[in-house]
Amino acid sequence: xxxxxxxxxxxxxxxxxxxxxxxxxxxxxxxxxxxxxxxxxxxxxxxxxxxxxxxxxxxxxxxxxxxxxxxxxxxxxxxxxxxxxxxxxxxxxxxxxxxxxxxxxxxxxxxxxxxxxxxxxxxxxxxxxxxxxxxxxxxxxxxxxxxxxxxxxxxxxxxxxxxxxxxxxxxxxxxxxxxxxxxxxxxxxxxxxxxxxxxxxxxxxxxxxxxxxxxxxxxxxxxxxxxxxxxxxxxxxxxxxxxxxxxxxxxxxxxxxxxxxxxxxxxxxxxxxxxxxxxxxxxxxxxxxxxx
Amino acid sequence: xxxxxxxxxxxxxxxxxxxxxxxxxxxxxxxxxxxxxxxxxxxxxxxxxxxxxxxxxxxxxxxxxxxxxxxxxxxxxxxxxxxxxxxxxxxxxxxxxxxxxxxxxxxxxxxxxxxxxxxxxxxxxxxxxxxxxxxxxxxxxxxxxxxxxxxxxxxxxxxxxxxxxxxxxxxxxxxxxxxxxxxxxxxxxxxxxxxxxxxxxxxxxxxxxxxxxxxxxxxxxxxxxxxxxxxxxxxxxxxxxxxxxxxxxxxxxxxxxxxxxxxxxxxxxxxxxxxxxxxxxxxxxxxxxxxxxxxxxxxxxxxxxxxxxxxxxxxxxxxxxxxxxxxxxxxxxxxxxxxxxxxxxxxxxxxxxxxxxxxxxxxxxxxxxxxxxxxxxxxxx
Numbered sequence: 001x002x003x004x005x006x007x008x009x010x011x012x013x014x015x016x017x018x019x020x021x022x023x024x025x026x027x028x029x030x031x032x033x034x035x036x037x038x039x040x041x042x043x044x045x046x047x048x049x050x051x052x053x054x055x056x057x058x059x060x061x062x063x064x065x066x067x068x069x070x071x072x073x074x075x076x077x078x079x080x081x082x083x084x085x086x087x088x089x090x091x092x093x094x095x096x097x098x099x100x101x102x103x104x105x106x107x108x109x110x111x112x113x114x115x116x117x118x119x120x121x122x123x124x125x126x127x128x129x130x131x132x133x134x135x136x137x138x139x140x141x142x143x144x145x146x147x148x149x150x151x152x153x154x155x156x157x158x159x160x161x162x163x164x165x166x167x168x169x170x171x172x173x174x175x176x177x178x179x180x181x182x183x184x185x186x187x188x189x190x191x192x193x194x195x196x197x198x199x200x201x202x203x204x205x206x207x208x209x210x211x212x213x214x215x216x217x218x219x220x221x222x223x224x225x226x227x228x229x230x231x232x233x234x235x236x237x238x239x240x241x242x243x244x245x246x247x248x249x250x251x252x253x254x255x256x257x258x259x260x261x262x263x264x265x266x267x268x269x270x271x272x273x274x275x276x277x278x279x280x281x282x283x284x285x286x287x288x289x290x291x292x
Numbered sequence: 293x294x295x296x297x298x299x300x301x302x303x304x305x306x307x308x309x310x311x312x313x314x315x316x317x318x319x320x321x322x323x324x325x326x327x328x329x330x331x332x333x334x335x336x337x338x339x340x341x342x343x344x345x346x347x348x349x350x351x352x353x354x355x356x357x358x359x360x361x362x363x364x365x366x367x368x369x370x371x372x373x374x375x376x377x378x379x380x381x382x383x384x385x386x387x388x389x390x391x392x393x394x395x396x397x398x399x400x401x402x403x404x405x406x407x408x409x410x411x412x413x414x415x416x417x418x419x420x421x422x423x424x425x426x427x428x429x430x431x432x433x434x435x436x437x438x439x440x441x442x443x444x445x446x447x448x449x450x451x452x453x454x455x456x457x458x459x460x461x462x463x464x465x466x467x468x469x470x471x472x473x474x475x476x477x478x479x480x481x482x483x484x485x486x487x488x489x490x491x492x493x494x495x496x497x498x499x500x501x502x503x504x505x506x507x508x509x510x511x512x513x514x515x516x517x518x519x520x521x522x523x524x525x526x527x528x529x530x531x532x533x534x535x536x537x538x539x540x541x542x543x544x545x546x547x548x549x550x551x552x553x554x555x556x557x558x559x560x561x562x563x564x565x566x567x568x569x570x571x572x573x574x575x576x577x578x579x580x581x582x583x584x585x586x587x588x589x590x591x592x593x594x595x596x597x598x599x600x601x602x603x604x605x606x607x608x609x610x611x612x613x614x615x616x617x618x619x620x621x622x623x624x625x626x627x628x629x630x631x632x633x634x635x636x637x638x639x640x641x642x643x644x645x646x647x648x649x650x651x652x653x654x655x656x657x658x659x660x661x662x663x664x665x666x667x668x669x670x671x672x673x
Contacts, residue, residue, distance in 0.1 A: 035430035037437070085629050091429035092375055093628050096574060099377070099433070100624025103567050107618035111602075115610045220563055224441050227434040262449040265442035272435055273423045280426070 006137040007257040008250065013142040015249020016149040020204040021226035022233065022241035023153060024197035030236045031173040031193040032087055034094045035227065038078065038101035040219030042198055043205030045105050046071045047214060048113045050206055051120055060123040067202045075198020079191045087190075102223075109216040117218075122211030141211040152203055153242065156196070160238075169193060224265055225252065228272045234282025243283070247271075322503045330492045337488045341481060349481045350552070351592055356487030357548035358588035360494040362572045363581055364541025367498055369570075370579020371507065372534035373514035374424060378436035379542045380566030381443035382420075384556070386413045386546020388447065391460040391556035402465040402551075406490065409547040410540045417539020418532065425531035440566045444558035459557025462550045487548045494541055499581055501537065510534050564617050571620040574627055577634025586635060594619075 021039070028036045049070055050063035082101060086093045125140035160166035171179040172189035180186050208214070208222060229248045233240020248268060255267045275282065341349050365379050386409040393405045420439060424432055447454040454460065467482035501507055512520040513530045521527060550556045572591050576583025595616045602612025631638045 029430075035434060037433065082625060082629070089632070092369070092373070093632055095375060095430055095433045096570065097625050097628045099567060099570065100621045100628070102621070103564065103571075103617050104621025104625065106564075107614040107616075107621060110614040111607065111611045111618065115614070217563075220441050224434075224438045228438065231431070231434065260449050262445035265438060265445055269435070269438035269442050272438055276427060276431060276435065277423060 002134055003257070005134070007253045009136060009138045009142070010257075011250035011253030012246065013138070013145050013249070014252055015246035016146045017204050017207045017245075018222070018225045018229050018248045019242040019245025020149045020152065020200055020207070021222055022229035022245045023156065023238060024200040024204070025226055025230040026233070026235060026238060026241045027156075027193055027197040027200065029230070031169075031190050032079075032083070033091070034083065034087070034098065036078075036083075036194070036197065037095070037098040037223065038105060039197065039201045040205070040223035040226070041102045041105035041109075042071065042074050042078070043201040043222075044214070044216060044219045045109055046074065046202040047120070047205040047209045048109055048216075051118065051209070051214075052113075054121060060121075064123075064206060067206050068199050071202025071205075072195045072199040075201070076191050076195035078198070079194035083194070084187075084190075106216045113216070115216060117213040117215045119213055120209040120211065126211055139211075145207045145210070148203065148207060152200065153238075156200070157238065165192075221265055224268055225249075228268045228275075231272060232275050232283055237282070240282055323500050326496055326499045330496045334488065334492055337492075338485070341484055341488075346481060349484050351596075353481075353484035353487050353548075353552045354592045355588050356484060356491045357545050357552055358569075358572065358591050359491040359545075359585060360541045360548070361545035361569055362576070362588045362591075363495060363498055363584040364538040364545070365569050366573040366576065366579055366581065366584045366587075367502065367510075367541075368534055368538035369573060370577070371502065371514060372510040372531060373428075374531060374534065375429070375433050375570075376424070376436045376535075376538070377433055377563070377566045377570065378420065378439035378443075379538070379569050380561045380563070381439045382413055382417060382539050382542035383546035383549060383565070384443050384447070384558075384561035385416050386410070386543035387550035387556040387561070388454055388460070388546075389413070389543075390547040390550040391455075391462045392453065394463055394465075394551075395460060402486070405465075406544060406547045410543040413543025413546065414536050414540045417536045417542075421532040421535025421539065424535055425528045436566075437563070440563045444561055447556075447558040455557070457558060459555055459559070462554045462556060464551040464554055483548075483552050487552065490544055490548060494544055495581055495585070498537075498541070502581070506530075506533065567624075568617075568620055571624050574624055574634055577637035577640075580634070580636040580640075583634055583636035 021043075024039055025035060028034060028039075046067040050067040053063040053066055054060060078101065082097060083094065086097050122139075122141040124144045127139060129136040129138045158166075160170060168179070168184045169189050169192065171182065171184050172186045173193070176186050179189075204222070204226075205219060209218070225248045226245070229244035230241050232244030232247060233242070248271070251267055251271065252264050255261075255264050337352070341352060344352065361379055361383055365376060368374050368376055389409040389412045390405055393400060393408055420436070424435065427435060447459070448456050464483060465486075471482060471485075502510075509520070509525050509530050512523065512525055513527055517527055520530075549560075553560065568591055572587030573584060574587075575590060576585070576587035598616040598619055599612045602615035603609070605612075607615070627634065633641060
């Protein structure tokens with residue numbers, strides 16, 4: 001019973017991080033109808049930057065800020081310089097471009113930082129929680145992960161709901177022509193959207209690496225999970241992405257705990273295929289019918 | 293292999309250039325022409341293998357195992373419009389089938405092993421293709437990405453059968469005596485001969501398929517779904533068939549891969565393999581079989597070349613091993629931005645443009661030529 005409880009808690013923690021990653025895929029997809037397959041690689045790269053700082057004795061907060069800012073800048077750069085020319089072309093071109101970026105960034109990280117696994121120190125304690133005589137596997141680091149995702153998602157939501165900038169971002173994503181006619185600088189909004197996604201992705205990458213091992217390819221699985229979570233949520237719903245992330249986190253934890261950790265990705269693939277075949281719009285899609 | 297030349301309704305090539313093989317009597321039949329081309333190519337390869345040292349010969353064997361996979365993928369992506377990042381995983385299916393059969397069943401002819409690998413991979417392709425037929429663009433990429441990342445995990449999970457992380461050693465088929473007497477080759481270069489024979493058979497079958505009703509249907513589905521449906525084409529069925537054919541090619545590639553490398557291990561079939569296949573088809577030009585051959589050659593010879601350049605720059609072994617993927621990734625990005633048609637596509641486009649401007653020039657030069665030039669106006673689109 002305790003085992004199940006701990007697996008569930010672990011699942012929620014993982015799910016929070018996947019939700020964060022799914023959120024940045026959704027952020028980009030809403031605005032440009034592109035899935036950024038390089039998102040994971042970008043996050044991996046900024047995590048390495050943060051790791052360099054931490055291993056040189058800088059405090060975690062400095063590393064966090066550097067990772068987030070560099071993620072933001074990298075996201076903006078990718079949109080403005082690399083993705084902008086293929087945005088309006090055939091969708092397969094954009095897919096190939098982001099995949100190429102994915103491979104290139106991973107290889108670059110392996111050249112710069114080495115190929116082996118490294119251990120990212122946990123920013124908060126790794127002691128479990130003891131509630132009423134039961135040992136819970138919810139470490140300080142896990143609590144930090146959940147809180148960080150909640151705070152970041154809350155800020156993002158507030159930005160989109162309550163600010164003028166958020167309104168312009170939504171307008172640019174909703175209808176480019178109309179937004180342009182109303183005086184929104186659509187190009188800038190798209191760049192900003194990708195930059196925000198880069199920031200969010202960096203956070204997710206850092207949270208996954210913290211307290212565990214990471215390598216240039218450690219985000220590959222996360223890309224699959226984040227993508228599945230985003231599709232589960234309908235690809236254009238923030239709430240859906242969060243729920244999708246939690247479902248995926250729980251699935252991973254339970255499959256790894258009761259079956260085998262090597263089958264985790266296949267389980268995600270099974271979920272993905274099932275969702276796409278049964279409810280192509282996702283569980284929470286706002287649009288009624290969409291081609292997938 | 294001028295497979296992309298569109299045909300007139302009568303089935304004859306619309307191109308006004310009637311030179312080359314097409315001019316010869318009896319070679320109007322596409323299949324015969326392709327057969328002759330493949331036979332000539334094989335003779336060329338045999339002569340080349342005779343002249344090369346064993347290392348170069350083994351590199352040529354590597355080209356042979358890439359060709360079916362790249363050709364299969366270029367047909368799927370370039371002609372049917374479906375992207376797949378899972379072809380590395382499909383190669384893994386073929387490779388593991390081969391490894392298991394060669395290990396567990398004594399004295400099975402290699403041809404039977406390859407056919408079994410093709411069969412198993414086609415079945416997997418059927419399952420994936422049935423799901424993929426309803427997806428497009430990013431959704432399809434994401435689903436096949438999951439396949440590429442997930443399949444190596446299966447090999448680790450079924451450790452008893454598939455050997456876990458270590459993988460399975462593969463005992464390559466021995467060369468028959470008559471072969472060694474005939475060519476004077478060792479059993480190592482034997483695989484290059486076999487591999488190229490298989491690769492050319494795959495190319496022959498694909499090039500005929502593309503010129504057939506099936507190939508035209510695939511192009512129709514890629515270009516305009518609604519129009520294709522109105523013409524009575526079953527979209528889903530066409531897509532599934534394309535995926536199965538493409539998977540079967542990857543199965544051949546996997547079988548060859550396992551015998552050439554002598555190992556089937558999860559570490560060989562990473563996401564990077566799938567993405568290098570994608571690089572090969574993008575460099576060669578989506579949908580071109582000639583481009584697939586060029587792409588495969590580049591994959592085999594460019595990789596070690598780049599790794600050497602890395603070592604030359606003072607990088608460590610691990611670092612230089614990553615120079616090739618770095619360049620592949622950058623090439624994918626730059627090509628999509630600059631020349632999305634790839635090598636063969638861009639050259640073909642340039643030739644077409646020149647041909648058209650020349651025709652326009654002849655039109656302008658005199659009215660007496662106008663009629664003749666008008667006949668040639670039906671340039672391939």
